[in-house]
Amino acid sequence: MPLLPGAEPYRHQGGRVGVLVCHGFTGSPNSMRPWSEALAEAGYSVSLPLLPGHGTHWRDLNTTRWPDWYATVEREFDLLAKECEQVFVCGLSMGSALSLHLAAQRGAAVSGLVLVNPLVRMPGQSHRALPLVRHLVPSLPGIANDVARPGVDEGGYTRTPLHAAHSMAQFTRVVQAELPQITQPLLLFRSPQDHVVEPASSAMLLARISSTDVEERLCERSFHVATLDYDADSIIQGSIGFIGRLSAPVEG
Template structure:
């Protein structure tokens, strides 16, 4: 199945600090590409994969399991860890869920940078997806939630309900062992988010075991903050976080 041009993965060979970027549900690498480019330009090694079932057709996502998404980022993490001294994981929305699971499974994750991480949905019907998929194959897109007009994150025009069911299974798995997360966390949370409820970040804050935890409220961005008004703040904060935690000098922005 052909991959859309905006969904092509991105890799950059840089220094001893590596950053794995995980995009969101129904989205594509496009939503994180500017962020990843900025981190690569600062001299770091970068991996921005296309998650299975994404960037092609929604029908492919409908038959993809959450374990496939996780296996993809796990393999990318292992590849970075083989050549980098410190490996961080950054994620948007569902990408934040996958980042948290990586930190649960790998105690050597250097740190997490999460933007509006998802452990639930603002749509109360979403939890009924395992039953609804038999009657309703798709729902409208959950994309381009930004303050800025004209933003296109490269998401699907429809959301496969079967995949929403997989998403809930991922969230249940991640929430069950959040106490295993001990690495430093930098969490960006939009004050207004039409996709992910505030309870997601509240759950993370309450259950992780990390003692180095920072939370930044974004006042002028919606869910896809990596492509919104506060994107520059996320980039600057990420570079400062990488430098502080890894012990490297702060790179120029």
């Protein structure tokens, strides 16, 4: 199955500080590419992988589960860690959940987290029916393109595959249990007008983590995919400043 436009993974060999960037559920690297390219221009080594089942057709995603997505994130982190003295992790939505799981598993090897509209709590109550409904229908209407800026297409699926969605719901419970293990510095960007992830998700994250270096910034003009929206530049500049502040100086 050919890749959708913009779904190609992105990698840049830069300096001794690495940044792993994780896209969201049913999305692709397209939603994170401008951010990743800006990090590369700032001198960082960057890896933006395509998660399994994404970037082709929603039916492909229905054959994968959260351990498949996490295995790709973990592999790319290990590659960066071999090349870099520090590695930071950035994520959007479910990509944030994958980033948090990685931080819980790898501890101090993750130098810091930049999360945008993180999904750690499933919205509403309809997800409770997924164990049954996924065996009756393969998909429901998609969640892509929640963007305030006109003319933006994140390149996500038009359908939400339900077997994969059920796995994601299970994964959020894993991440919730791990939140007290999170001690890394955190910069969190949240859109008050998010039509995909509810405010309770970020609230739970902030209430349960053990990190002491934490900042939340609001993306007032953006919807869920804030990385392609009106506040994208604020996310880029904020993350570069955050990583720069926490990066150890490299001896020449």
